[in-house]
Amino acid sequence: MSSGGPASGVVVTLTTALALAPTAAFAIDYLSADQAAQLMFPQADRFEARTVTFDAEQLRRLEAAAGVSARSARWQVRVAQRAGATLGFVVVDDVIGKFELISYAVGIGADGAIRQVEVLSYRESHGHEIRLPAWRKQFVGKDSSAPLRVGEDIANISGATLSCSHVTEGVKRIVAVIELARQTGALA
């Protein structure tokens, strides 16, 4: 094969790719927490800020149930409400990807199942694909009974293993936090 053949093929591919206008921004900061909450619960007429605090025993239960470190005893939860009824919960969090912080939000329905995961900002050089709806959709409908592990029920993104693993771990932790808070009546 001549050296020109494959090169020209890839040039065509690249030209095609370059011509594709991005359908949404891959900005460093993509969404604010409030925007994410509105996206997740568009029917909500109010988001009530609650602080959930766990004691040591509850933190141990949390870690045992989730299989991930509890990391914090205090969690800020936005409770989505409509006409006084609870629609669900939104938690904003940060995890480290490989070197940089990834900010994300998890929306959980009143039934404890994940409604939506949104990436608010992403700063790593690789792995922006965790923002793609296709990757985030893997979480939808899963609750605390799901494994929520990369390489199990969540598919990896090649080249962004740490970002995928850490966000997945973070989502699992938040699902467990909401579950425990509901059990203890902290979000009643």
Added chain:
Amino acid sequence: MTAQRSARPSNTHKRSIVLPRIRPTRIVAALALAAAGGAAVSQTPSEADLARKLEQLAAELAAVKAQLATLQQQRAAQAAASAPAVPAANAPAPAAETASPAAPATVWSSYGEIVYNRPTNKPENAQADLRRFVLGLQHRFDQKTKLVTELEVEHAVSSSSDPGEVEVEQAYVEHQLGNTWAARGGLFLIPIGLLNENHEPTAFYGVERNFVETAIIPTTWREGGVQMIGQFNNGIAVQTGISTGFDLTKWDATSSEGQESPLGSIHQELALAKARSLSWFGATNWRGVPGLLLGGGVFTGDATHSQATTRARVTLWDLHARWTPGRWDFSALYTRGTISNSAALNAALIGNPTLIPSAFDGQYVQAAYKVWSRQDYALSPFVRWERFNTGKSYADLGPGLTPDPLPTETVWTAGANFQLTPGVVVKADVQRFRRNKDNDRINLGLGWSF
């Protein structure tokens, strides 16, 4: 007496040593109460008083213990690699939740691997080696601009009488230009193949990097230049740029190095690199479906830099795929390199053992499966088949002078990666060569990356 023992001041004091600087006033209060309780036991005959004071003491101790545990958790959280959830979530204004992350501006990283190779047919050639130790330093100047560097030592010791090398593997500045594009300038890894940009030992199966991405794609292959990186919302990532390239004028026809890795023997690594001619590269990768990666890349440029009688272009391209459904991990890659006008360059090298090939190529397929995992432990056996030829064809030099193509080597590798934590891997595998049986070997390895 049991209650008395549990309330002894000495016990309380021991607990306070764990976190001596956390709310000392509360601990002192507890100690005082405990002392008072102890005194009350000895001075007051009333069992009711005793019970009341003990209850008071127990309640206070429980409160202190709960508070200590909470603070301990928070302190652990601050020390952990993950960022604390509370500060981000507690920010009063939503914008502040993401606009001012508490990430450090400067981050250290490291990866390394220690290997043991034992040729099964020639065990006298067994070797142990600190293959590489890499220190990385990443610094973020602002939200849009960062520096990425990696410094590598190969083979543990580098001196005039030792086999080691010290290399700067990456040193580039990246600037985010907008929502989609970023620009990168400096010494960076070329985006060809699956391994070159993701070459840490935790990222690949087997003790050694595969032969195709060592002999044909000279991983870890870097050049100096500029590139643009585009991340599109349809899952396509594009990288393209202009950089330094190879130097065919340093081809050593007397050495076997060019047969081991044609491009590995003429890469420049930005060490006083000849730069009369620059090269162009481009790569496209699509990750639009979770778990699937399809991509390819090309690198091409003149490699004689007006220092030879003829110009010769080096071109290398690849196509690759990786699919990770559930516990499976499949990957496949094909790559091919060509060198133009090699006949004119070889005319001056006739009689030497290693002439410049006109084409070289390789391919592999690999399958791995995570058979067992518990918490962070994971065991993933794998098998890989690969074929490669570093001298697949030579340009015609006339009858009796044109070298015969080299035989294609086929290698089977079977083994397992055992993950201790996501950052530490222990590896073992067996490799069988179809042609050169002297290379059959078992390998053991330890690797880390953070």
